[in-house]
Amino acid sequence: METxxxxxxxxxxxxxxxxxxxxxRLHEVLDLLDGPAEVVLVDDGSKDSSYQLMLQANQADPRFxxxxxxxNFGHQVAITAGMDAATGQAVIIMDADLQDPPQVxxxxxxxxxxxxxxxxxxxxxxxxxxxxxxxxxxLYYKLxxxxxEVDQPVDVGDFRxxxxxxxxxxxxxxxxxxxxxxxxSWIGFRQAAVPYTRASRHxxxxxxxxxxxxxxxxxxMLGFSTAPLRFAIGAGLIMAxxxxxxxxxxxxxxxxxxxxxxxxxxxxxxxxFLSGVQLMVIGMVGQYVARVYDEAKGRPLYLVREAKGxxxxxxxxxxxxxxxxNGGNGQRAHRERIPGxxxx
Ligand code: UDP
Ligand code: MG
Numbered sequence: 001m002e003t004x005x006x007x008x009x010x011x012x013x014x015x016x017x018x019x020x021x022x023x024x025r026l027h028e029v030l031d032l033l034d035g036p037a038e039v040v041l042v043d044d045g046s047k048d049s050s051y052q053l054m055l056q057a058n059q060a061d062p063r064f065x066x067x068x069x070x071x072n073f074g075h076q077v078a079i080t081a082g083m084d085a086a087t088g089q090a091v092i093i094m095d096a097d098l099q100d101p102p103q104v105x106x107x108x109x110x111x112x113x114x115x116x117x118x119x120x121x122x123x124x125x126x127x128x129x130x131x132x133x134x135x136x137x138x139l140y141y142k143l144x145x146x147x148x149e150v151d152q153p154v155d156v157g158d159f160r161x162x163x164x165x166x167x168x169x170x171x172x173x174x175x176x177x178x179x180x181x182x183x184x185s186w187i188g189f190r191q192a193a194v195p196y197t198r199a200s201r202h203x204x205x206x207x208x209x210x211x212x213x214x215x216x217x218x219x220x221m222l223g224f225s226t227a228p229l230r231f232a233i234g235a236g237l238i239m240a241x242x243x244x245x246x247x248x249x250x251x252x253x254x255x256x257x258x259x260x261x262x263x264x265x266x267x268x269x270x271x272x273f274l275s276g277v278q279l280m281v282i283g284m285v286g287q288y289v290a291r292v293y294d295e296a297k298g299r300p301l302y303l304v305r306e307a308k309g310x311x312x313x314x315x316x317x318x319x320x321x322x323x324x325x326n327g328g329n330g331q332r333a334h335r336e337r338i339p340g341x342x343x344x
Pocket of ligand 1: 099
């Protein structure tokens with residue numbers, strides 16, 4: 001098969017209800033693109049029949065390639081696995097639930113042809129999302145924009161098109177706590193935006209429960225900002241100054257001969273308040289330390305159980321390492337791919 005110009009990467013986690021319609025909608029777009037295309041379906045440890053449906057899609061049309069991870073690694077890692085495996089000159093990342101309308105890909109491809117290397121789809125409207133989700137998302141992005149060291153565009157999720165050059169830069173970043181949208185703003189390159197209306201989920205329920213949402217938000221904050229640490233220093237300073245002030249006040253009252261009987265309650269409140277603040281700050285510092293620990297382990301980002309449709313890479317090696325379809329932490333796979341990097 002000729003090498004594709006376009007790769008469409010789709011993470012799939014228990015999406016059997018939407019999958020048949022997804023394939024249908026993709027076919028319409030694949031035929032309209034101005035060059036050969038492949039679809040890289042990443043099964044992120046689905047427990048329903050998604051994987052069987054994906055294999056059927058591969059059987060019916062070899063442009064559909066399937067990568068099955070060994071377990072659920074989460075959305076951000078699943079899309080990284082798909083991008084690792086993609087071979088196109090332009091790689092598009094989109095969700096499986098048709099919230100990202102496939103037709104937008106055509107507009108993104110047009111921007112790419114104008115010379116942009118990262119084309120972000122920007123949500124104009126969100127359909128069918130709860131008020132809580134919209135409000136919390138808006139607050140979160142405002143906060144992140146204030147704190148983060150790189151400028152994060154608003155209303156940009158993971159629906160985007162990336163040129164090969166920018167993609168290789170992105171893939172050289174093998175950090176294990178991934179906040180993909182932030183990493184794409186970090187790499188720079190020529191970026192463009194395409195507005196779109198985020199549809200409501202086609203079928204099934206969201207695979208992003210609040211717990212995963214908070215995890216993603218934490219990765220965004222901690223991965224792109226050390227502002228929480230500076231905040232701890234500031235809070236500590238304010239409290240130290242305040243306590244000195246309080247001590248001076250007590251001495252002044254004593255010298256002036258005024259009655260000063262510090263109550264039991266104020267003591268207890270001060271002690272418990274400060275202990276609480278200290279524990280909180282230790283926990284926050286611990287979050288950064290935990291991330292250092294994760295990086296130090298240097299585990300592969302993901303493991304592939306089975307790959308279908310990638311030609312010679314199809315058979316996973318018994319040691320779990322793969323030449324291209326590989327979740328390595330960059331020590332091996334990406335030294336070979338990034339020009340100018342010393343080989344191990
Ligand atoms: N997904 C995944 N692994 C997960 C959770 C989600 O691959 O652990 C996929 C899911 O199948 C979908 C995309 O990521 O294609 C976005 O998930 P979802 O639509 O549930 O998130 P939401 O749109 O509700 O934020
Ligand atoms: Mg969704």
